[in-house]
Amino acid sequence: MALNPTFGTIIPSQKQQALSTNYLSFTDGDNDFAQQYLPEIYEQEVERYGNRTLSGFLRMVGAEIPMSSDQVVWSEQNRLHVAYNGVTVASATTLTFVLDATAGSTFVANVISKDQTIVVLNPATGVEVTALVTSSVDTSSVLATLTVATYTGADLDATFNVADTGLKIFVYGSEYQKGTGDADIKSITPSFTQFSNSPIIIKSKYAINGSDAAQIGWVEVATEDGTGGFMWYLKAESETRLRFEDYLEMSVIEGTKAAAGSGVAALTASANKGTEGLFAAVKARGNVYSGFAPAAGDLTDFDNILKNLDTQGAIEENMMFLNRQLSLTIDNMLAGVNSYGASGTSYGVFENSEDMALNLGFSGFRRGSYDFYKTDWKYLNDASTRGAVADSGIDGVLVPAGTSTVYDQILGTNIRRPFLHVRYRASQSDDRRMKSWLTGSVGGAYTSDLDAMEVHFLSERCLCVQAANNFVLFTA
Numbered sequence: 001m002a003l004n005p006t007f008g009t010i011i012p013s014q015k016q017q018a019l020s021t022n023y024l025s026f027t028d029g030d031n032d033f034a035q036q037y038l039p040e041i042y043e044q045e046v047e048r049y050g051n052r053t054l055s056g057f058l059r060m061v062g063a064e065i066p067m068s069s070d071q072v073v074w075s076e077q078n079r080l081h082v083a084y085n086g087v088t089v090a091s092a093t094t095l096t097f098v099l100d101a102t103a104g105s106t107f108v109a110n111v112i113s114k115d116q117t118i119v120v121l122n123p124a125t126g127v128e129v130t131a132l133v134t135s136s137v138d139t140s141s142v143l144a145t146l147t148v149a150t151y152t153g154a155d156l157d158a159t160f161n162v163a164d165t166g167l168k169i170f171v172y173g174s175e176y177q178k179g180t181g182d183a184d185i186k187s188i189t190p191s192f193t194q195f196s197n198s199p200i201i202i203k204s205k206y207a208i209n210g211s212d213a214a215q216i217g218w219v220e221v222a223t224e225d226g227t228g229g230f231m232w233y234l235k236a237e238s239e240t241r242l243r244f245e246d247y248l249e250m251s252v253i254e255g256t257k258a259a260a261g262s263g264v265a266a267l268t269a270s271a272n273k274g275t276e277g278l279f280a281a282v283k284a285r286g287n288v289y290s291g292f293a294p295a296a297g298d299l300t301d302f303d304n305i306l307k308n309l310d311t312q313g314a315i316e317e318n319m320m321f322l323n324r325q326l327s328l329t330i331d332n333m334l335a336g337v338n339s340y341g342a343s344g345t346s347y348g349v350f351e352n353s354e355d356m357a358l359n360l361g362f363s364g365f366r367r368g369s370y371d372f373y374k375t376d377w378k379y380l381n382d383a384s385t386r387g388a389v390a391d392s393g394i395d396g397v398l399v400p401a402g403t404s405t406v407y408d409q410i411l412g413t414n415i416r417r418p419f420l421h422v423r424y425r426a427s428q429s430d431d432r433r434m435k436s437w438l439t440g441s442v443g444g445a446y447t448s449d450l451d452a453m454e455v456h457f458l459s460e461r462c463l464c465v466q467a468a469n470n471f472v473l474f475t476a
Helices: 055-061 232-254 278-285 300-311 326-337
Strands: 062-069 072-077 083-089 094-098 114-121 128-139 144-151 167-174 193-197 200-209 287-292 317-322 362-369 370-376 392-402 403-408 412-417 420-423 435-440 452-465 471-476
Touching: 055 232, 055 317, 055 420, 072 452, 094 167, 114 144, 144 167, 167 287, 193 452, 200 232, 278 287, 278 392, 278 452, 278 471, 287 300, 300 362, 300 471, 317 326, 326 370, 326 392
Parallel strands: 062 420, 287 471, 317 370
Antiparallel strands: 072 193, 083 094, 083 167, 094 144, 114 128, 114 167, 128 144, 200 452, 317 392, 362 370, 392 471, 403 412, 420 452, 435 452
């Protein structure tokens, strides 16, 4: 019977040298372990994607404030002056407009008094007329009728056309005759608009068994949060934490409330209701600019934004968080009107010297009475999120700086809050802003007989977008 040695094979060679065929293999069918020449090993990973975290946007523009309820409610002021849209010319001397919100208008009462003076204008043509209100009545529960006398020679029918719709009226004063009383003057009780949002619970977990936690690797761990060593599970736990911290921000930016009839709302025995994120809030209550792509040196599109901001809160300082394409487009627009050198050059470093450095990236500029600070938003550029496709639908957002005054239902008083801020659940017994804990019997945790370490993460939060009428969302 032949002898088959189990220690490997011995193959002769013409030269005296170490060959892989004369070494034991530590893996079945694989002799790679017995390499003759030891390779040069780089122990650390190459950070080919740089800093991979995406959070930081809310830390720049807002704040985090605790709350102890399932819902946050705030109230926002309505406009001070009296104006109505959707007005119709009913006859040569009468105007009508809808009162009932169910009929397609947001106006709920007619507060224009007899002998007040108004401006009637057609937004489409710019035609306008001033008039004196001689009668103001609600002809039904849904319709108000104003009888007016124009201050010019032409009546309403001659200035506009009977059955013209979509007109606007606003009160600019009054003119009463001598010796008249105040019986016809309507008292105006201010009202407010109420908004609310609900927090959502965000969770994540990382688990590793005891054997793998005690195993060393040849690749050195190097993570964004400074974790180091040759224990691979440290890297996995660190990345789980970083990913969860990004989710804390992404969930309140992309969040959407469950609409009636939606798949989430139809889930049986479910309390899932979603939350209103930044994009959803601005789309519903703010300003959306579609296809914003101004040409070099052409400020027309940008001036349209300024005109719209004038009609809202007119917040002087604003921050723009943009994707790369829109950021470069605005740079080109500003370079086209810059007078510092040929082709719109701008010298921004090395003491503004033309001979030493050229800066074509504009980070701040002023137009009219507004200051704008522009920066790239990594969330819109990252290939793993909205930067994965050329057209993600969102090109950027304009956020007003400063704070707003709102009425807090819990405190029962007016308070100042950043326009954009996060509310998280917290009480004296439990703070759910960012919770993390260990379970199992590995890694310092001795809570059960499980031969593993489980790292748990939890947060409960929502976003408050106050005065959304001052925000602008740039869409493709």
